[in-house]
Amino acid sequence: MTTTEDLPMFLRGNWAPLTEERTLTELRVTGTIPAELDGRYLRNGANPVTGYADHPFLGDGMIHGIRLRDGRAEWYRNRYVKTPFVANPDLAVIDMTSGLTDMAASKANTNIIGHAGRLLALEEGHNPYVLDGLLETVGPTDYAGKLHGSYTAHPKVCPVTGELLGFGYSMLEPYLRYIRVSATGELVQEESITVGGPTMMHDFNITRNHVIFMDLPAVFDIEMAMRGELPIRWSDSYPARLGVMPRNGINADVVWYDIDPCYVFHPMNAYEVGNEIVLDVARLDHIWRDGPMDFPSPALYRWTVDTVAGTVREEQVDDTPAEFPRVADSVAGLEHRYGYMMANATESAFEDPLSAAGAILKYDRATGGRSQIDVGMGRLPGETVFVPAVGATAEDDGYLTYVYDATTDTSDFAIFDASTMSSEPIATVQLPRIPFGFHGNWVPASVAD
Numbered sequence: 001m002t003t004t005e006d007l008p009m010f011l012r013g014n015w016a017p018l019t020e021e022r023t024l025t026e027l028r029v030t031g032t033i034p035a036e037l038d039g040r041y042l043r044n045g046a047n048p049v050t051g052y053a054d055h056p057f058l059g060d061g062m063i064h065g066i067r068l069r070d071g072r073a074e075w076y077r078n079r080y081v082k083t084p085f086v087a088n089p090d091l092a093v094i095d096m097t098s099g100l101t102d103m104a105a106s107k108a109n110t111n112i113i114g115h116a117g118r119l120l121a122l123e124e125g126h127n128p129y130v131l132d133g134l135l136e137t138v139g140p141t142d143y144a145g146k147l148h149g150s151y152t153a154h155p156k157v158c159p160v161t162g163e164l165l166g167f168g169y170s171m172l173e174p175y176l177r178y179i180r181v182s183a184t185g186e187l188v189q190e191e192s193i194t195v196g197g198p199t200m201m202h203d204f205n206i207t208r209n210h211v212i213f214m215d216l217p218a219v220f221d222i223e224m225a226m227r228g229e230l231p232i233r234w235s236d237s238y239p240a241r242l243g244v245m246p247r248n249g250i251n252a253d254v255v256w257y258d259i260d261p262c263y264v265f266h267p268m269n270a271y272e273v274g275n276e277i278v279l280d281v282a283r284l285d286h287i288w289r290d291g292p293m294d295f296p297s298p299a300l301y302r303w304t305v306d307t308v309a310g311t312v313r314e315e316q317v318d319d320t321p322a323e324f325p326r327v328a329d330s331v332a333g334l335e336h337r338y339g340y341m342m343a344n345a346t347e348s349a350f351e352d353p354l355s356a357a358g359a360i361l362k363y364d365r366a367t368g369g370r371s372q373i374d375v376g377m378g379r380l381p382g383e384t385v386f387v388p389a390v391g392a393t394a395e396d397d398g399y400l401t402y403v404y405d406a407t408t409d410t411s412d413f414a415i416f417d418a419s420t421m422s423s424e425p426i427a428t429v430q431l432p433r434i435p436f437g438f439h440g441n442w443v444p445a446s447v448a449d
């Protein structure tokens, strides 16, 4: 484990990259894994193949996966996404800017999802990478030549139609494209959307009938790109807006609403009620105003768009620093009652995670209440994923799963009861150390086998 003090924070301690790919089939389990869990918990993160990266967002994607079946933890494996950067590590140093136009030159390090029978490793500047069920890389996809540019790391699967709704943004025009993929995995619409400039749009929102773009004041800077830096900075002059468009709409259909300047990496969910659109989001006051590591603490806010009055009402729900908001996949774009977040989204927790007390928060948006699972000192949970119980009728009838680091330089995959939020896990699977990373998802066996 690298502890060299002169490395940046994001390469030290449990941020340090792993140096080997492993496959483990004899896994130690405590408790009882629910037999109904049949699928893969997968998580992506930046794990620089050279051992070094200039920014936490620029490492090479490594997928960690655990396969659950019949109450057993069948395997754990970690695999690099085999991008050109992994095949040729020198590329990472000498040819950063070609990555802006070569859509296969992805770090593939941000998210991994299942859709239309495929696993897709995603990073927002490039094309998706397809993986097989054993996490081996098949290769990049441009959806049979229909995807003309970058693709977000945060597309949304509509639980009603099975469509995959997403977008791509770019520092070159068109700055934003809306991308709709059918339930069977065919790209059926790519639509240029007019925004105020080259904005960095990390995520977006869907409702039953609309998509909502977040056009916020984090903008590209070409000179930073040419210097090989993360080419995005805060702009005090760029207006913050939400753009609401019918799902099958075109650029001319987008209605824009002004909001107060802020940044949102991740919304929790959005839904429609009459003439209003409600968005719960993890809101930051700004991003990258004072340099590339300027991350103020995010917290849960609610935006309510009044589509008749043309206004957006903003309310702070909680002042507890928290990130990676999630709802049950079954309510994506539909009214949710419960949302889950990772606490400890503070600079000090990232700097010194062993001195932070990890917790998973559960917000009850019907009562306004909040409960939490405490995972203990030095144990920081990753993104929490809700997995429904078989035959569940209540929205929170299911499991919360994630990986956390322990103080012993190992990690656990933990399964908790989402309805009780008991801090006592139903089961844990002991794993080797898994570095802190980005996004995870539960992919049912029906999608990836």
Ligand SMILES: [Fe+2]
Pocket: 110, 153, 154, 202, 203, 265, 266, 438, 439
């Ligand atoms: Fe993200």
